[in-house]
Amino acid sequence: MKIYEKAPAKINLLLDVLHKREDGFHEVEMIMTMVDLADRLEMEELQRDQIIISSQAGYIPLDEKNLAFQAAKLIKDRYDVRKGVYIHLDKKIPVAAGLAGGSSDAAATLRGLNRLWGLGISNQELCVLGAELGSDVPFCVTGGTALATGRGERLEYIENPPQCWVVLAKPPINVSTADVYGRFKAAELTEHPSMKDMLSAISRGSFNDMCASLGNVLEKVTLKHYPEVLQLKESMQRLGAEGVLMSGSGPTVFGLVSKEAKLARIYNGLRGFCKEVYVVRMLT
Ligand SMILES: C[C@@](CO)(OP(=O)(O)O)[C@H](O)COP(=O)(O)OP(=O)(O)OC[C@H]1O[C@@H](n2ccc(N)nc2=O)[C@H](O)[C@@H]1O
Ligand SMILES: Nc1ncnc2c1ncn2[C@@H]1O[C@H](COP(=O)(O)OP(=O)(O)O)[C@@H](O)[C@H]1O
Numbered sequence: 001m002k003i004y005e006k007a008p009a010k011i012n013l014l015l016d017v018l019h020k021r022e023d024g025f026h027e028v029e030m031i032m033t034m035v036d037l038a039d040r041l042e043m044e045e046l047q048r049d050q051i052i053i054s055s056q057a058g059y060i061p062l063d064e065k066n067l068a069f070q071a072a073k074l075i076k077d078r079y080d081v082r083k084g085v086y087i088h089l090d091k092k093i094p095v096a097a098g099l100a101g102g103s104s105d106a107a108a109t110l111r112g113l114n115r116l117w118g119l120g121i122s123n124q125e126l127c128v129l130g131a132e133l134g135s136d137v138p139f140c141v142t143g144g145t146a147l148a149t150g151r152g153e154r155l156e157y158i159e160n161p162p163q164c165w166v167v168l169a170k171p172p173i174n175v176s177t178a179d180v181y182g183r184f185k186a187a188e189l190t191e192h193p194s195m196k197d198m199l200s201a202i203s204r205g206s207f208n209d210m211c212a213s214l215g216n217v218l219e220k221v222t223l224k225h226y227p228e229v230l231q232l233k234e235s236m237q238r239l240g241a242e243g244v245l246m247s248g249s250g251p252t253v254f255g256l257v258s259k260e261a262k263l264a265r266i267y268n269g270l271r272g273f274c275k276e277v278y279v280v281r282m283l284t
Pocket of ligand 1: 030100152
């Protein structure tokens with residue numbers, strides 16, 4: 001039997017870091033939501049006990065370093081599944097971009113194998129398994145819009161943000177999440193974005209207030225080391241996006257746009273100097 005799962009990208013509308021914890025992770029407060037740029041996974045059961053990963057993308061590992069492989073191995077070991085699986089990853093989400101492509105593939109693998117093997121695992125249990133694979137994986141298991149705390153794995157679901165267009169632009173650099181957190185100094189932060197204002201904007205469905213409340217403290221690290229990310233932000237603002245922010249640890253920058261008529265100008269303006277530009281919707 002063959003099944004298919006979509007693995008959408010996430011963006012962080014707000015990302016605040018409170019402090020570094022004893023376990024080395026950072027305590028965060030984030031608002032996360034999904035956009036309709038997605039990888040597509042095809043999963044086929046194998047009678048022999050083996051996990052095989054393939055992809056059209058030449059730039060991701062296909063062995064045990066692949067997060068989909070790790071998710072398949074975790075679910076097999078934990079639920080004592082003696083069969084194997086062939087997983088093909090049709091990658092559309094840029095890699096190491098701050099869009100959680102790998103985490104979403106892992107989450108889609110957990111959801112898909114739960115179905116393929118009829119394991120009856122609840123979403124909540126899948127999230128607990130997902131947290132063993134990465135901080136962003138639990139959110140990717142469920143999607144929606146959530147206030148994420150802890151290291152990102154504790155989720156409180158909220159209303160979806162007001163519908164709008166999202167322009168994503170990824171400069172040609174890969175940014176390591178571990179590296180960005182490693183350089184981040186919580187004590188040096190003088191300003192924090194207001195979670196209260198963001199939650200209020202979303203609950204009132206106010207697009208303008210949502211744009212005004214965007215904030216990501218990791219920009220402080222990534223923009224300093226990669227000035228092209230700052231340039232991209234400035235270009236998006238100049239071209240007319242109403243709210244502009246770096247997603248996660250970067251380097252992807254997203255722009256929120258309320259009117260379709262503005263999109264062509266923003267897209268064409270960015271494409272002049274940035275190859276990877278996507279116009280998508282929020283997944284609400
Ligand atoms: C920054 C964020 C925002 O959504 O996303 P990305 O930029 O990766 O998309 C996440 O916090 C990333 O989550 P994820 O990519 O799952 O991270 P993990 O695999 O758990 O951790 C990678 C590394 O980042 C650091 N890390 C991660 C999460 C966290 N709360 N504190 C940390 O210090 C740790 O050094 C860890 O070794
Ligand atoms: N299925 C996968 N898709 C993308 N990257 C993967 C995958 N499995 C492992 N990786 C590795 O994970 C790292 C982070 O990738 P990704 O999840 O795309 O980043 P981010 O969390 O910044 O969006 C990359 O270095 C990549 O090689």
